[in-house]
Amino acid sequence: MILTVFHKTRYDFASPVGGILQSHRLTPAKCDGQKVIDWKVEVPGAVMGELFRDGAGDYIQTVSLRMPVTHIEVTVSGKVETTDTSGILRGHRERVAPRAYMRHTMRTEANRAIRDLVDDALRGKEDAPELDRAHLLAAAVAEALPYRPGATHAHTTAAEAMTEGAGVCQDHTQVLIACAHIANMPARYVSGYLNATDDGSPHEASHAWAEIFVAGLGWVGFDASNKCCPNEHYIRLGSGLDAEDAAPIRGLVLGGAEETLDVTVLIEAQQQ
Incomplete structure (x- = not known):
């Protein structure tokens, strides 16, 4: 399948700020499930650092605006050929040992409910078998947390989502990571894109899911929100310990000012 992506993020500031420094995980890495055909990340007026691959195998790029600015606009456009690998991450070069992903953060710390x-x-x-237990955990999270937009916010922790009893993909992913850790399985947060329409028409979807390390298979993706493993409808961007660590865009603003954010994500699918 060929997936085309258009992703625009615009930050507007109520008054000029002294500068902006961002770190982007916006370029898909090559692996058996995806092959980049064409990809561009554009930030008008910014100094773009060299694209490099980190220890987790994800592409990182620094971006800076070193002048007073009132807005910054990040535009991603590209085309990726995808195949279904049954959720198994193969052909992805990384150097970080899986046990490093047994660490929990404030966002993935378990409470009694988890x-x-x-x-x-x-x-x-x-x-x-570990694979069976991972599937059971993903199914349990999906049942415990019905999908409900607006039930949580960007900074909601796994424990808070369980208390709320509902959430979105970010919450499902962080709760599943916490569950995997309790079951002594390394797990991490993955950010990316999903085309969820049956007819391949444009669809707005930035998405997140978990990867759990299964002995004998390696990293396996689990999308508790959609009760499936990632397939050819998914593009994997980057990974981390939690939603903040794996965010496609992270940054610092020099000088305080009220900020508004506008995001547009369109994914379109076409058969080969």
Whole structure:
């Protein structure tokens, strides 16, 4: 399948700020499930650093605006050929040991409700293969947290989402990471794009899912929001310990000013 992407992010400031420094995870890495045909990241007026690959195998680029500015606009456009690998991440070069992803953050720290969820999901399955246990955890998260836009916010933690009892893909992913850690399986947060329309028409979707390390298979993706493993409808951008760590755009603003954010993401699919 060929997926085309148009992703524009615009920040507007109420008064000029002294400068902006950003770190972008906006370029897909090559792996068995995706091949970049064409890809551009454009930031008018900015100094673009060299694109480099970090230890996790993700492409990073620094961007800076070193003058008083009232807005910054980041535009991503490109085309990626995707194939279904049953959620298994193959051919992805990385140097970080999987056990490094046993670390939890404030966003993925488990509370009693998450521990109870794991106990219930894996009761009697303690000796089951890791892949089976990972699927059980993903299904349990999907059932415990119905998808409800607006139920949470960008800074909601896994524990807070469980207390709320609903959430979006960010919450499902962070809760699933917390569950995997309790089950002694490394897990990480993945950001990317998803085309979710049956007819391949343009669709607005920036997305997130978890990868759990399964012995004998490696990293396997689990999208609890859609109750599936990532397939040819997904483009993988980058990974991290949680939503903040894996964010496609992270940055610093020099000088305080009220900020507004406008994001447009359009994904279109076409058969080869």
